[in-house]
Amino acid sequence: MDRDTAEPDVSAFPGPNAREWVEFHGRNAAPSEYSHEFVWDVTRAADGPFVTDVDGNVLLDFTCHIGAAPLGYNNEKILEKLEEFDLVDPLKIAGQDMYFGAGPTPDESSVPGSSHLMEQLTAVSSQYGMDTVFLSNSGAEAIENAMKISHDRRAPAKYGVAFAGSFHGRTLGALSVTKSKEVYTRHYPEIAGIETVPFCVDRACEPASCDCGFFADGGSRLRNALAPEGGYVDPDEIAFVVLEPIQGVGGYRFPSDAFMKEVGAVTDEYDIPLVVDEIQSGVGRTGEIWASDHYPIEPDVIASAKALRVGATISNADVFPDEKNRLGSTFGGGDLLGSMMGAFTLEAIAEYDLLENATDRGEQAKELLRDDAPDHVEDVRGKGLMLAVTFDTPERRDAVVAESLERGLLTLGCGKKTIRLLPPLDSTEREIELGIGLFLEAIAATGSAAARA
Numbered sequence: 001m002d003r004d005t006a007e008p009d010v011s012a013f014p015g016p017n018a019r020e021w022v023e024f025h026g027r028n029a030a031p032s033e034y035s036h037e038f039v040w041d042v043t044r045a046a047d048g049p050f051v052t053d054v055d056g057n058v059l060l061d062f063t064c065h066i067g068a069a070p071l072g073y074n075n076e077k078i079l080e081k082l083e084e085f086d087l088v089d090p091l092k093i094a095g096q097d098m099y100f101g102a103g104p105t106p107d108e109s110s111v112p113g114s115s116h117l118m119e120q121l122t123a124v125s126s127q128y129g130m131d132t133v134f135l136s137n138s139g140a141e142a143i144e145n146a147m148k149i150s151h152d153r154r155a156p157a158k159y160g161v162a163f164a165g166s167f168h169g170r171t172l173g174a175l176s177v178t179k180s181k182e183v184y185t186r187h188y189p190e191i192a193g194i195e196t197v198p199f200c201v202d203r204a205c206e207p208a209s210c211d212c213g214f215f216a217d218g219g220s221r222l223r224n225a226l227a228p229e230g231g232y233v234d235p236d237e238i239a240f241v242v243l244e245p246i247q248g249v250g251g252y253r254f255p256s257d258a259f260m261k262e263v264g265a266v267t268d269e270y271d272i273p274l275v276v277d278e279i280q281s282g283v284g285r286t287g288e289i290w291a292s293d294h295y296p297i298e299p300d301v302i303a304s305a306k307a308l309r310v311g312a313t314i315s316n317a318d319v320f321p322d323e324k325n326r327l328g329s330t331f332g333g334g335d336l337l338g339s340m341m342g343a344f345t346l347e348a349i350a351e352y353d354l355l356e357n358a359t360d361r362g363e364q365a366k367e368l369l370r371d372d373a374p375d376h377v378e379d380v381r382g383k384g385l386m387l388a389v390t391f392d393t394p395e396r397r398d399a400v401v402a403e404s405l406e407r408g409l410l411t412l413g414c415g416k417k418t419i420r421l422l423p424p425l426d427s428t429e430r431e432i433e434l435g436i437g438l439f440l441e442a443i444a445a446t447g448s449a450a451a452r453a
Contacts, residue, residue, distance in 0.1 A: 013038075059410055062422060116339070143169050160239050240272070359384050365435075378391060400446055
């Protein structure tokens with residue numbers, strides 16, 4: 001496959017082979033959230049955003065596995081470096097009873113492992129004074145550990161603060177601060193003491209014009225809940241405020257600077273740990289390494305995963321417990337392959353100026369969408385290549401996802417009426433023009449019927 005000339009080519013979707021694979025998978029797999037009956041054929045050609053399924057359909061993937069494949073498929077920026085290594089088994093180091101290296105010294109290592117990845121993560125988080133990392137398997141674990149170290153630092157705290165519309169993972173602790181769809185949380189027990197405040201839904205919001213419910217009574221719902229401000233919550237008893245700088249599952253909601261400034265001011269004034277969930281928005285997706293870099297906040301803890309290929313809780317050494325065994329994980333010692341991929345991803349972002357590319361290509365995509373979108377597109381927004389398009393009805397949104405698939409473009413819904421677009425960070429001008437062109441065709445194909453459905 002030649003990425004420079006490849007184009008989507010779909011005959012039937014899903015095809016007969018895909019249907020057979022889906023049926024085979026479903027015989028033993030627990031029901032889960034599969035957005036499309038798309039079955040990637042790992043033995044067939046794929047490059048960057050272009051991928052081949054088990055029926056030979058070539059699709060343009062503008063989902064990047066919800067950001068977990070930040071450079072798409074078989075990207076040479078990663079593969080060329082992987083080819084240099086003879087991989088070993090075990091690729092995961094079970095337990096934290098041993099270290100691993102690849103050569104006599106770290107500087108002479110032939111394989112960038114978990115130690116190198118942690119060094120890179122602290123380097124790209126140094127603007128927040130962060131110098132310590134705990135690795136784990138997933139984003140949910142990264143959030144769990146962020147909550148644990150915050151509680152440890154603030155003991156005996158009894159409150160946490162989350163935001164309406166949030167999604168932080170599927171473990172019980174992470175679900176306790178997840179405030180989006182009830183299907184995620186129904187009947188599951190929760191950590192006690194979690195307070196919920198509104199998330200700003202208007203990226204141009206100011207205190208005087210706010211209608212999202214966050215700013216109220218001369219302050220904010222966050223500030224007004226605190227005892228010194230007339231509320232009932234002692235700020236010294238708050239373990240953390242946990243925030244997605246840009247809400248993902250909740251609908252790709254981009255907050256206003258005024259909202260973020262107030263969150264930053266309250267957490268700073270009362271010394272409340274601010275935990276930012278960068279699992280979907282981080283590692284270059286928005287044109288900065290962290291989405292937090294766009295906003296007037298100073299996070300105390302960053303939770304990362306997805307594009308990083310491993311889970312990571314990043315903070316300052318003073319925030320982490322000193323006592324051994326306060327944190328632990330079977331694979332906390334490091335996933336060799338995952339750590340290597342995470343390190344190579346961060347190297348590629350720096351080597352190929354992918355933050356700048358994400359910014360430029362994101363502006364290109366927004367311009368194309370805003371110039372040609374019909375009236376039933378209510379909003380086009382985004383930072384870098386974390387893009388969203390909101391429609392007038394949920395039915396139209398679903399119809400556009402389906403019409404996009406028929407044209408060979410993979411997209412994903414979020415929120416109630418929104419489609420998210422996450423092209424690879426190294427997307428070219430041609431790929432953005434091609435993908436957005438297909439997306440606009442799909443929007444046009446829905447006509448007015450979807451709004452009445």
